[in-house]
Amino acid sequence: MPKLKREGREERATDFVESLDRGLRLLQGFAASREPMTLSDLARSAELPRATARRILFTLERGGYVASDGKLFTLTPHILTLAASYLRSSQLATVLQPVLDRVATGAQEISSLAVLDRDEVVFIARASPTRVFSGGIDIGYRLPAFCTSVGRAMLGQFGDDELANRLRAMPRQAMTPQTVTDPDRVLASIIRDRAQGYSLVDREAEPHFRSISVPVRRYDNVIIAAINIGAHVDRISTKEMIERFLPLLREGAGSVRSQLL
Structure with missing residues (x-):
């Protein structure tokens, strides 16, 4: 047998x-x-x-x-009871929701939590400074991992050889005119992001939208999720994202490491 x-x-x-x-x-x-x-x-x-x-x-x-x-x-x-069962039982969503609330309030922008599901990222929690969501990414929303800041932050957990193989095997359809689809260029971006500890993607996943993310690590340093802040390109520059948003994201992700098993 x-x-x-x-x-x-x-x-x-x-x-x-x-x-x-x-x-x-x-x-x-x-x-x-x-x-x-x-x-x-x-x-x-x-x-x-x-x-x-x-x-x-x-x-x-x-x-x-x-x-x-x-x-x-x-x-x-x-x-929806099936999805609700996941959200209610998810340690990640429970532990990270207060962090997202704090980050969103500090940045005055929407903050989100995503996990990796094969070749895609799935958003499982979010927070708004006003608690009123006027649009954008909803819970359960999916995007390709290769061209999103949360995706690249999580893909950095893989070794270079495994990562190169995954990128070549996954679909890499352009989402916008700025989407980088060449696997070697995406690989280089993820390796750079891994070294600097964050990922910033500018209009590759959605037009007129940029996002910055950091990985969320559990107690043993394994990456299990990513949190981000995204904003319209007309309102927030990449410089402001790095200078103002990145410290909030890093503090938030680091504050819960010991709580994640």
Whole structure:
């Protein structure tokens, strides 16, 4: 019987639950469109047979995660309970939220917390000096890691050879005219950022927007997240980001290291 190694322990290949894997793939398939989707659309998006997709959708509908008018399918608000479970159980979000509040107040700008998820960054907490979010990055928002300041701050945890391989393998689509997509240039930027302890990305991820980030390290110095401050290029210069925002971010990230396990 073949075995799989996961997290330092051996598991039999039969421990893999294919039906659960297919259900998760189908849920992710809803991201392919902002409109209600047909059974065929979802089956195609999840790369599943129609009959399999139909059974999964029926199960999800019974559980309250999916709604249907008989032809089109949509996710229901109940699906957010899955994300809420992560946020409520996340030590990072709990420990870092007061830090984000303090940083946002000191900078008078929105501050965010992100984690690395394969080739992307996911924002899991944020704070505003006014506690009113007028726009920008929301919790759960995703961006490519290679062209964001939080992504580059976290990618610095990998050795040069592994990092070079990851960059060449990941999609590197230009997000703006300023996006650097050449893997060698991105690698050089991340190595430089690692040495200086912060990353500043100027209009590469979003037009007219620049961001500065520092890595968040746990008690043993391992990078597990990044916090940032972003602002419109017309309001904040790169010089001001480094001189005024960087000390706030460094103090905030350093203040919680002993609390993160």
